[in-house]
Amino acid sequence: MTFQHTQSAHCESGAISALLTHHGLPISEPMAFGLSNALAFAYIPIVKLAGQPLIAYRLPPRFIIKNLCKRLGVQVGFHTFKDPLRAANALDDLLAANTPVGLQTSVYYLPYFPEEMRFHFNAHNLLVYGKQDKNYLVSDPIFEEPVQIAPRDLNKARFVRGPLAPKGLMYTIESVPQQLDYPRLIHDAIRKNVKVMTGAPLPIIGVRGIRYLAGKIERLKGTDQEQRLFLGHIVRMQEEIGTGGAGFRFIYASFLQEAANILGDQALADASENMTAVGDGWREFALLVAKQCKRDQPINRQVLADKLRACAEQENAAWQGLKGWVQATAKR
Secondary structure, eight states: OOOOOOOOSSHHHHHHHHHHHHTTOOOOHHHHHHHTTOEEEEEEEEEEETTEEEEEEESOTTHHHHHHHHHHTOEEEEEOOSOHHHHHHHHHHHHHTTOOEEEEEOGGGOTTSOGGGOOOOOOEEEEEEEEETTEEEEEOTTSSSOEEEOHHHHHHHHSOOSTTOOTTOEEEEEEOOSOOOHHHHHHHHHHHHHHHHHOOSSTTBHHHHHHHHHHHHHTOOSOHHHHHHHHHHHHHHHHTSTTOHHHHHHHHHHHHHHHHHHHTOHHHHHHHHHHHHHHHHHHHHHHHHHHHHHSSSOOOHHHHHHHHHHHHHHHHHHHHHHHHHHHHHHTO
16 A cells, blocks of 8 residues: 655654554544543653743653554554664564554654754654655654655664663554444543643643643743743743643644534533634733733743733633533533
């Protein structure tokens, strides 16, 4: 079967969507993302990125692939390596068998990325589906067209060190189910995601975590430059790492709309519109932070904290609505 490249909004959900579709289980990227119940929020000060706390808008890397495949009953094989040569040979063997392979890599060492887009993020997913003139044929989900990469460059991107080091990770689909029980799958996935966003025991997770970060901004100390660095980091984590906080909300909104169409459920269609509004609110917050950081006057922390609390309330309303849907559909 010829591999079909598809451009996606996010690398991990795009990669697994393309792999499953190739293996005869057509599933859109929004459905893959939604069924993995990966949407989240977390402010984790004990984990640092470039000296700043980790702020996540989805669950950790590999979670989409692992949780989606577990929920669907898909058998997926994961392999890591210590030796780059063994990793390259294993990849070549699979390609020789006409098997597309998912890889975790570093964005920084992928030469087909424009220089201004390269940064040290070690959990970028891409697919390799063949070789041509010794170069690997790559279906990178965030690019419009397939690209090529030299073996030396790909090996370097697969074996970088640091946070989320890929360790040569590759994954392949081993088997897929013949059919899917969408009503059950959608219900279970939304129920789990509601729990993540509204029922996490720690105050730094979910809607409570967004409110926690708003309080952190309100009480922010340090020099003006230190405050700008922290606020700029929030926007970078929201809008540049992976697909970004607003982007993930838009993907989830698309999942809810697709689910509404499959189930013929107007409540999910309404929930999709609410989640789109949530994404819009996050984009407005990012724009407000950017404007505050660029102006010459001191940062107005209260304005930013208030806007972030408004985002939290939008999220809470959207998730409470979905919680009601879960409870209502559980009785059917």
